[in-house]
Amino acid sequence: MFKGHYENTINEKGRLSIPSRFREMLKLGDTDTLVIAKGLEKCLWAYSPEGWEKVEKKVSGLSSVRMADIVYKRHVMGSAEECQLDGQGRILVPASLRSYANLKRKCLCVGVGDRFEIWDREAYDAFMDDAMKDPASLRKDLAEMGL
């Protein structure tokens, strides 16, 4: 399971070091590949190949003509790329994904279980500040889920 968060720097060419804790997760699955796709917010989702297969399995069962299905396919499948780690444990984040998530210099890799997310640092802070500013309603939503 991916957990914890790490601030790393992406360079001009778009290469980003993957936190070593996350690299260990990949090593367990005996792979040096990550699948990166657009998230629902302005961030990227990074899966191990096995994790991604589960996503693909779900997606491949969808209709190829129904609107909601095809929109989701386009957003997720249509943005997913396999990225190989280089000798230094870095990946090249494809330019289009870089600009989608607004990655400039400081990035945050945030583990959320089966995947981790790649955020622009400031975007993440802003998003979470906003999401947590109404603790009462957050509490309520969580309570409904049995927490």
Place this chain on the structure above:
Amino acid sequence: MFKGHYENTINEKGRLSIPSRFREMLKLGDTDTLVIAKGLEKCLWAYSPEGWEKVEKKVSGLSSVRMADIVYKRHVMGSAEECQLDGQGRILVPASLRSYANLKRKCLCVGVGDRFEIWDREAYDAFMDDAMKDPASLRKDLAEMGL
């Protein structure tokens, strides 16, 4: 599986480079041919020969008198063309398909599993902006799919 998206430029003659990741998919099937047809939106669908056969199989099961079926047949089967890649990995997109999808300069090749789609860049952005502008309901749909 075709996945990821790539922005390429179509030239005045209508030649378009196929992203190398997609060319690899074709190489697996030991072919240098794509089948291109009109999509349901203003985009083109591109299949590997094997992928296209599955489409043909499905289509041949459709009624030849029911309106929706015959319209679909005319639209898809009636527009499909085989395109060979040249030495640089490009295809010539037939003029009629070019104008259907409004391909001018910047095009987007979007992998969606068994096929990839060829869009005018701006048309794609407009379509997806519209489709994703209600994130709440999208989230709901996705949650129902177990995502």
Place this chain on the structure above:
DNA sequence: ACACTAAATGGCACTTTTTGACCTATATAG
């Protein structure tokens, strides 16, 4: 606090991919 090890980053050289350009072959219309 210090030395030691591992991780992250920057830089450079090299390869692959994309794209524009030019040139030839084939077809079409006058």
Place this chain on the structure above:
DNA sequence: CTATATAGGTCAAAAAGTGCCATTTAGTGT
């Protein structure tokens, strides 16, 4: 039969991606 347009091949420049080495930074144990 000639002029024009389209299709298709090939070359080469430009842009993007990749591998490797070296330096800096951070983490760990003594």
